[in-house]
Amino acid sequence: MPAQHNNGPLLNHQAAAASVVLPRQEAVSRPPQPLWMAITKLVILEFFVVAGAAYVASVIYHGAVMGGLPSSPLYIAANLFLAATVESIALGFGHYKNSQSQSRHGFLFSGFGAVALAFSFLLSTLFLLKITEVYSRATFVFQFITVEFAVLAARTFFYSRLQSSIAAGLVNARRVVLLGDAIDRAEFANRLKATAIQTVGSFPFPVWCGDPKDDGDPPEWAEREVRRLIDGCRRLKPDDVLILAKQDGLTRLNGLVCSLSEIPAGLHVILVEAATFLAPARIVEFGNTVTMQVLRPPLSQLQRMAKRVFDVLVAAAGLVILSPLLTIVAIAVKLDSAGPVLFRQTRHGYNNETIGVFKFRSMTQADDGEFVQAVRNDSRITRIGAILRRTNIDELPQLINVLRGEMSIVGPRPHATAHNKMFEGKISVFSRRHVVKPGITGWAQVNGYRGATETLEKMQRRVEHDLYYIDNWSFWLDLRIMAMTLFSKTAYTNAY
Numbered sequence: 001m002p003a004q005h006n007n008g009p010l011l012n013h014q015a016a017a018a019s020v021v022l023p024r025q026e027a028v029s030r031p032p033q034p035l036w037m038a039i040t041k042l043v044i045l046e047f048f049v050v051a052g053a054a055y056v057a058s059v060i061y062h063g064a065v066m067g068g069l070p071s072s073p074l075y076i077a078a079n080l081f082l083a084a085t086v087e088s089i090a091l092g093f094g095h096y097k098n099s100q101s102q103s104r105h106g107f108l109f110s111g112f113g114a115v116a117l118a119f120s121f122l123l124s125t126l127f128l129l130k131i132t133e134v135y136s137r138a139t140f141v142f143q144f145i146t147v148e149f150a151v152l153a154a155r156t157f158f159y160s161r162l163q164s165s166i167a168a169g170l171v172n173a174r175r176v177v178l179l180g181d182a183i184d185r186a187e188f189a190n191r192l193k194a195t196a197i198q199t200v201g202s203f204p205f206p207v208w209c210g211d212p213k214d215d216g217d218p219p220e221w222a223e224r225e226v227r228r229l230i231d232g233c234r235r236l237k238p239d240d241v242l243i244l245a246k247q248d249g250l251t252r253l254n255g256l257v258c259s260l261s262e263i264p265a266g267l268h269v270i271l272v273e274a275a276t277f278l279a280p281a282r283i284v285e286f287g288n289t290v291t292m293q294v295l296r297p298p299l300s301q302l303q304r305m306a307k308r309v310f311d312v313l314v315a316a317a318g319l320v321i322l323s324p325l326l327t328i329v330a331i332a333v334k335l336d337s338a339g340p341v342l343f344r345q346t347r348h349g350y351n352n353e354t355i356g357v358f359k360f361r362s363m364t365q366a367d368d369g370e371f372v373q374a375v376r377n378d379s380r381i382t383r384i385g386a387i388l389r390r391t392n393i394d395e396l397p398q399l400i401n402v403l404r405g406e407m408s409i410v411g412p413r414p415h416a417t418a419h420n421k422m423f424e425g426k427i428s429v430f431s432r433r434h435v436v437k438p439g440i441t442g443w444a445q446v447n448g449y450r451g452a453t454e455t456l457e458k459m460q461r462r463v464e465h466d467l468y469y470i471d472n473w474s475f476w477l478d479l480r481i482m483a484m485t486l487f488s489k490t491a492y493t494n495a496y
Contacts, residue, residue: 032172035196038165039096042158043087046151050115051083053150057143058136065138074134078122082147085118100166100173101195104159109476111155112148119144166196177201177233177265180244184272188244201236203229205249206256226259233263240266246273280471298436298470310475311409315402322396329384329393333360336384342397347414350437355406357414358397362388392485398440410478411439412466413450423459430459433466436473443469443477446484 058075062068090096095110119140126135165171173196178185182204189199206225233241241260245253253269260267271278281294299307319326330341344356362385381389388394401407407414412433424430444450444465449458469477484490 032170032196032198033165035100035171035173038162038171039099042096042154043091045158046090046154047083047087049150049154050086050118050147051079053147054079054082054143057146058139061136061139061142074131075139078126078135081125082118082122082143085121086114086147086151089114089117098195099159100162100171103472104156105476105480106472106474107159108152108155109474111151112476115144115148115151119147166194169193171196172198174198174239175200175237176240176242177203177236177238178242178244179203179229180205180242180272181246184244184246188242188270200238201232203232205244205246206252226256230259230263233260233265238263238265240268243267243269244272245269246271298473303473306475307408307478308405310478311402314409315399318396318399319403322399325393326396329360329388329396332384333362333382333388337364337382339364346417347438348417348420348434349406349414350434352431352434354417355401355414355438357407358400360388360394360397361385362394392441395440402440406437408437408439409441410469410481411437411442412469413442413445414438423456426456427460427463429467430463432470433463436470441481441485442466443481446481446488446490448490 055075058079059069090111093110093114095107095114099107123140162171175198176192178188178199178201180188185199185202189202192199206222206229241263243253243256243260257267257269278292278294280296281292282296284291284293286293333341339361341361342358343361344358346354347357349355362382363380364382385394398407402409420430442465444462447465449462449465469481
């Protein structure tokens with residue numbers, strides 16, 4: 001029996017590593033570049049972009065307005081100060097951390113914020129040194145605009161180059177050794193490759209690995225097996241070791257982790273059978289204990305307050321600015337057909353609470369009645385109603401719902417309660433749409449997933465986009481959705 005364990009359980013680590021490494025070596029003529037080196041190049045590039053853009057902006061402004069070059073050496077010093085501050089902020093706030101896997105809009109938005117904060121520091125420094133009169137205010141504003149565009153352009157270029165380099169195997173973020181079943185190792189190797197993490201070795205899960213707390217010595221064949229595993233990892237010199245654990249191997253984790261602790265590498269445990277479930281999880285301190293938090297509120301208390309202030313300002317301004325249009329539409333609806341100008345439809349809102357959503361009446365029937373979704377050429381839609389629905393003007397009274405705190409400007413669109421009942425039992429995460437306030441416009445709508453959802457597949461696609469918004473919320477995303485609502489053709493797809 002020991003002889004079988006001595007020869008069979010542990011695959012030769014060189015052969016396993018070759019199965020992952022050799023295809024990349026054949027496709028790429030030179031070894032992959034470390035990610036830190038690519039990031040270093042970006043830091044240097046961004047420093048010169050900021051300094052150069054600020055100086056060019058001052059030269060253009062002084063040449064166009066004052067007919068000469070900026071004479072004060074203060075401008076050169078300020079340009080270098082700006083560049084150093086932007087990069088210090090970017091490094092300090094971890095903008096480049098996991099740059100190979102973060103979203104494009106998040107990477108760009110962080111750059112926008114770094115520039116804004118750097119200019120705030122510059123303004124404060126000029127004020128404290130009492131040299132604001134020497135530094136042209138118009139030049140300051142022009143520099144801010146120019147540097148923002150320059151940094152966004154530089155980061156867009158870097159992000160595109162980085163992703164293409166990752167796809168071609170030219171960039172290597174980290175070297176990892178996988179430990180687990182062969183199928184799991186192959187799957188995770190492919191997943192990690194997409195984020196420039198190179199799998200340099202692969203080993204099966206040890207057949208036996210005793211708990212160091214257990215009494216008695218381990219079998220001789222088990223010691224040899226674990227020692228070969230440790231020696232193999234040492235030779236491969238990985239940055240990290242990933243243990244792909246399954247339920248039947250959990251009892252061996254304690255001993256395995258203890259044995260691998262002598263390797264100078266990060267040690268990670270992935271519960272393969274719950275990998276999807278635990279994808280958003282993080283380890284947090286909860287009181288006097290440590291927990292694995294698998295979900296967290298989509299917005300923090302501060303973010304909710306900021307979003308609420310934004311909603312109130314936009315809704316109040318919208319009602320004032322659009323009041324002439326709203327008055328004309330109200331008169332047109334009243335003259336077009338009998339019935340009220342506005343009607344309230346019962347829908348589900350935040351935390352699944354029922355709310356009454358205001359809309360301009362666009363149909364001959366204004367009550368909920370038996371729920372039937374509107375379809376193309378629906379006979380219930382009035383002449384004015386058809387125009388209102390195609391242009392989304394029928395939704396404008398929901399600005400009142402925003403002021404009342406029942407809705408947000410941007411969020412998952414609220415469904416009629418009868419509509420929810422049709423799908424909440426068929427799509428398991430359907431009601432997760434209600435962990436944020438519903439919106440007048442949303443990510444699903446601007447991507448063309450609005451209108452009738454007569455099939456389960458259409459509703460699933462809508463829910464997927466709503467959950468993407470919830471899990472990736474930012475003010476940048478809200479502003480993008482608002483802009484797409486106004487100017488993108490897809491926002492009006494299936495509007496009838």
